[in-house]
Amino acid sequence: MKGGLILLALAFTVQLFSQEPCNSFSYQQAELAKDPVLSARIRSVENFIQQQSASRVTSRLDGVVIKIPVVVHILYHSPQEKITDAQVVSQIAALNKYFRRRNTDTASAPTHFRALAADCEIEFHLATSDPRRRSTSGITRKYTPVTKWGADDKMKFAAEMGADAWDTKSYLNIWVCNLDKFAGYATLPGTDEKKDGLVINYTAFGTNNGSSVFSLGKTAVHEAGHWLNLRHLWGDEYCGDDGVNDTPKQASYTSGCPSVVRITCGNGPHGDMYMNYMDFTNESCTNMFTEGQKARMRALFENGGPRQSLLSSKGLDLPLFSSIPLPEEPDPKWLRPNLYPNPASTELMLDLSYDIRWIGKTIFVTNMQGQLVMNVSISSKNQRIDVSRLQAGVYFIAAKKDDGESMKLKFVKL
Ligand SMILES: [Zn+2]
Known part of the structure; x- marks a missing residue:
């Protein structure tokens, strides 16, 4: 009963956002309910991460900058949804700025938390080779008759008038579309390969996108955190666990932009780490991942890890067929029968x-x-x-x- 009340309270307060920041947790719960194998796979990823952190002294990846090939699938119905290359490039730059801790507001974090902040040494780069080693900009665009998408993965399938994923072992797939109600959602490692990746609302993608709330590109930063196995700081339950040691427990998510120490779940004297990208705090008030989150993300790339295959991707290599990049699919001549x-x-x-x-x-x-x-x-x-x-x-x-x-x-x- 108590849990039910808390869920109800969460559901009620999240309505404060006109567009909700992240639907990953609800999405995951729905997926787990549909697919009994998925929970076993996610558990095995979690076991792998626990083993890594228990046994690890040094790693072959220490000091190595992990470069992730990215393909952005833009699905548009109306012209404003057909975002420009420059907008995509601005998003990639934002991902790298925040994952590499090159943001200029690092000093905004309180001293105690600032000492925990990490350069994750993870970078995102638009693919130069497609899965068949043809030249690509790493961006695909496709007209769709679908005017609004739910958080149900249909945008990931051409048969549903979305765009099929490029081999998710070799690419991070990001679908940008008119997502109903939410700024974005992501799959966790262990998800069905055909669905693996991020979905970001076109109004929350890139910087200077016209949104008053999601204009710094941090929706994709947060969602990429999930894709790299990070949980919300509150562990998606009251004083829950996010699986990271150096993030304090906190009661729930943060909205707005607090400026005082907020103590919950006995996390004094420093209180909630609401400036972390994995909270729901206003974009302009988040500025860090921690060393613990960095270790959790990078463990996925160790031998046998669920994201290891990305290290041998050919997606950032020179294309074998480089003469002419493939033209984009033209809009259909008629938008009706x-x-x-x-x-x-x-x-x-x-x-x-x-x-x-x-x-x-x-x-x-x-x-x-x-x-x-x-x-x-x-x-x-x-x-x-x-x-x-x-x-x-x-x-x-x-x-x-x-x-x-x-x-x-x-x-x-x-
Ligand atoms: Zn989230």
């Missing part, structure tokens, strides 16, 4: 290339009297409809797909 020729005598073509989710649905053809004369199962984005056996006259085509969009078209049979 297109039926031609009309009138028709023997065959109609129905162009559905703007949304392949029509495939598998059924077209119903009715006459002027409203009688069903034919139905056709859609098997192609360019669907042929044989009308040779229909009598001359006016007909209607109707179909509906799962997101509620329906098509109603009229044609004349000669």
Whole structure:
């Protein structure tokens, strides 16, 4: 009962944000409920990290800057969602600034916490080679008929009108799209490979993005922290554990920008570390990861670790096929079903290339009297409809797909 009340209180107070900062925990809970194998995988990652920290004296990675190849998949429906290369570059720069502790506000942390702050020696770089070793900018763009995405991973699949991940063993995939309600969410190490990566709302991605709340690129910093196995400072429960020794326990998340020592869970005299990137504090008031968080993230890259494969990625190598980078997929010519020729005598073509989710649905053809004369199962984005056996006259085509969009078209049979 007590836990229920706390959850209710959390759910209530998070509503204070017009756009909530991070949905990773709820997302993870939903994934765990769907996939019983996932919790075993996440537990085994946790065991690996515990072994590393128990047995570790020195590491082959000590002093090595880990460089992570990144691909950014931009999914856009309206033009403002089609963010520029410069915006992407600004986000990558922000990731590196904060992970390398090159921010200019390091002195804002209280002295005691400042001593714990770390240069994580982890960098993010846009890929130069795609999975087939072709030249790339590390940025893909794709028109989508989807106007808003939920935190349910559909943006990670071309079949759902999203973009398929590049091999997640070799790349950090970041999907940038119009994410409903949240600034972002991330998968933890151990997640299904096809879903592995970050999802960031286009309004919270990069710097100078027009957002008054998420304009410093720290949403991606926070989410990259999750992707590198960091938990929220409060361990997602009242005075919970984030698995890191040098972050104090704290009761819950922080909103706004506190300026005084706040003691919770007996964490005096220094109190909550609300200037840590893994809290929900205003972006302008966070400025550090700790040495303990750094060790937890970097342990993933040790031999046998779930992120080790990224160290041998070819994503930052020179491409083997460097002549011409692949052009971006053009916007579809029609953003609706297109039926031609009309009138028709023997065959109609129905162009559905703007949304392949029509495939598998059924077209119903009715006459002027409203009688069903034919139905056709859609098997192609360019669907042929044989009308040779229909009598001359006016007909209607109707179909509906799962997101509620329906098509109603009229044609004349000669
Ligand atoms: Zn988070």
